[in-house]
Amino acid sequence: MKILTTFAAMVVGGGIAAGSMYGLLASQTAAPANSPTNVNAPEFDYGSNN
């Protein structure tokens, strides 16, 4: 039981740490988000509900 809990703690903790690093790297290496503004619109939207 003790071994199982230790293993589970390592898997959960290590998984989250690895997930954090992967998420950070993935979000930073993806193409930068385009500006949501449409430069041809008569007026820029302050925001959107859609």
Added chain:
Amino acid sequence: MPAPRRLRVARQAPVVVWALVVALVVLGPALGPGFLLVRDMVWVPDLALRADALGLGSGLPRAVPSDAVVAVLDEVVPGMLLQKLVLVLALAAGGVGAARLLDADRTASLVLRLVAVTAYGWNALVAERLLMGAWPVLVGYAVLPWLLDAARRWRAEGRLPPALLVLVPLGCLSASAGLATALAVLAGAAGRGRTLKAALLVAAANAPWLVAGLLHASAATSDPAAAEVFALRGEGSVPAPLAALTLGGIWNTAVQPDTRTGALGWVALVALLALAAVGARPWWRRTPSRDRLALLVCWAVGWGLAVLTWLAPALVGWASEHVPGAGVVRDGARTLVLCAPLLVVLVAEGVRALAGRVPRERVARAALAIGAVLLPVALLPDLALGVDHRIAPADYPADYDRARDVVAEHGHGDVLVLPLSSYRAPTWNHRHLVLDPIGRYLARDYVASDVLVIDGVPLSGEDPRVGDAARALAEPTPGERAAALGRIGIGVVVVDPDAPGTAPPDVAGDRLLESEVLQVVALDDVDRRDVQTSWQVAMAAAWLAYTGLLALWPLLVVRARRGRAARTALPSPRRVTGE
């Protein structure tokens, strides 16, 4: 007996360092040279302390007292540096405050306090408010746990902690932040003769925007349609009330982080709520009832008001239309700042409870500690580096300086900013959306559109002078337009040719600047816009109350130190025995 100062500093140091690391990773490249201009966040090199910053402009005072505070501070620290300092300190200080709140009984381990730092500084609310440019809300958010901690000391020691005289004005840089601050102070300190003092304290700190709002009461009602638009909103498939439980659910889907709208949104909800549920029982047992009450009241009001905007937008719309100032609560997710302290404390308590069930193997405990501290990052990775590079520094074009100089040297009267549209997406600002910055850049009072367009639908603004200016521009000839503008106190017209929409009509006058970035025209006959004396007196009183708190702070600090020194000097009472 309190721990020696050296030990207290050593205990706090890793928490402060981690909070700074979190803030620096959140902002990342945004901390480079240049100004961060995103939606409502408009900072300029040298903001002028003018009538509208003091609450005496013609429109509803939306940046009171934040603009006045910045205008004073940037006389000491350059605007660009000041903006970065404010953002870094706001993001870091909130986490440190949350760790203090958790560690009231000095039993929280370093890991738990680091968990509190990350959970407070790395969440959907921080991401969404950064992208909205709502920096006064973030400052208020940072101050909140410190307020609750100071209120607890007030109850315990029976004396008003001097820190509150700085924290409360800092937390009241905008109307919504001021209301959250007021609630936190009252929830934390009310009772046993403190209620009146606490009420006076928050009234003084909120006086500038409150009095300015009352003076503009005729314009202080807002478009009822806005309540529906600004209501709490779901994130992806996560319904609004559930998104609010993890501090998300802003109305503007354009600023909701991508990861919150996908499967990770659900994972975040389950993970954080599970930890909070595990931590709830031990927190209840460990925490004195009065401390519990303060956190629960804040959470219930924050979540309740947010969900009300989603549940009954018509009611909120009716209140916004008929009750001056009620529109403050229409942005539903803004009140969620009040939910953060309890959520973060419960999550950290959940980690404490789980840690108690893990065997003492060092590797397992270390893995779990790292996982717990980094959990908020894993759940929202796109908050890093300027919210996935959506906040980036920009330099103002040189023509902005030229415009400031020529406007200062020539002409008189207020500035009209054209075209009459509120937001810009200039190429020099990476096409990022920002409230037209030219008005703030110049040193005069200005009139600019305050209409908000959401999904192509305009929501009416509140400044009556915008309508007057639009009518003046509708006159048939340039000369008649200039004369009509002069009659409403407009002395200078500034046109941004890069702005979208049809070019504004010509206005007769002296062309002071003609470039691809800005055009400046000075008008001839300009009537002076006078501010009523009663308004000036009322605002002077409000500012006196606000600055009075800051002035009282050093006095209270000295008094508290003398009191401590006197108590230390007293001989300790001799134990009386039966002998």
